[in-house]
Amino acid sequence: MSDPINANPVVLDVSQLPTRSKKDQTEADFVDQNLVRNVLSLSFLERKHYEEEESAGDSGSDSDMQISGDESVCVDYFEEEEEEIDAQEIFDLISSISDPEHPLTLAQLAVVNLNDIEVKNDTRSKNSIAEVLIKITPTITHCSLATLIGLGIRVRLERCLPPRYRINIRIKENTHQSENQINKQLNDKERVAAACENDQLLGVISQMLSTCK
Template structure:
């Protein structure tokens, strides 16, 4: 297992549902009322997706956070930003595809879902490293690869033709994604 791109991920404690919001208030009892989706419901759909490398959830790894989900109810737009733990394009792609696919399978067709890498998410990581007196040149390379990777991942995840091809029948990526979303 030495080829893991992030062998020692930071694990965050999972917030208790009850602390986030009142479970009861999320659903209207009147059946005729259309339920508005809120960020917690979207978050509920993606929090238990597992990292392709660890038996840990995206919530435990702090990859997805409810405050990084934006919903425009008027035009049914959902934007979800995720924060990869490491600047590894293929891993970030798998995580992004898993989130996209989980939401595509769970949500009504009218929703337009954009999944992107969190803007500016990597600057805090690199400043943390400089405190550890890591070589500046090394940091610049890491920052560069973060930015480069983010661009590549965002463009690929935004290309529905490539997403469809990656998740087409018998695709090896599809089985990895199914594993992550536990289908």
């Protein structure tokens, strides 16, 4: 591999990352905190349980459930009783995506941040169009991989979110010199669709997403 674009990124400890609200904490207390940390750092947890969603309410029976801290990470496309999706849930879906050049996740590099995720749900109906806005912060302002990272996030969300969500991915203001150009490309459905038919590109994205499962 050629020289990394950002050789010394700031890295957050996994324990610093935001998780589902503290109210789950008391129930989870009996689980050894170090164990939680170790298991979380493997970060394959998140999707493992999405098919077992029905049992999610029964929190005592499965301690893994409490570790991952939320009920459904990947919502089935045509599920009728769909849970309201919030920013934390979006964060959980994308935080464990790997950076294309570091063996770290996008959350550890603070490329994705909970505060930069906004979910606009139409309160009138659960079946109406909703919007997810994600602002990503490249580690350096000339990061040539910013588009690839954005594309990885879009692919991840398109695969996991129900079709009623319109996904808007943008570069956080003043964090990249080609901000407008990247924003336009990331939100052009046709370019994204064509990119996803490029086997080479899809290979790289699959690599990035392999830490999500």
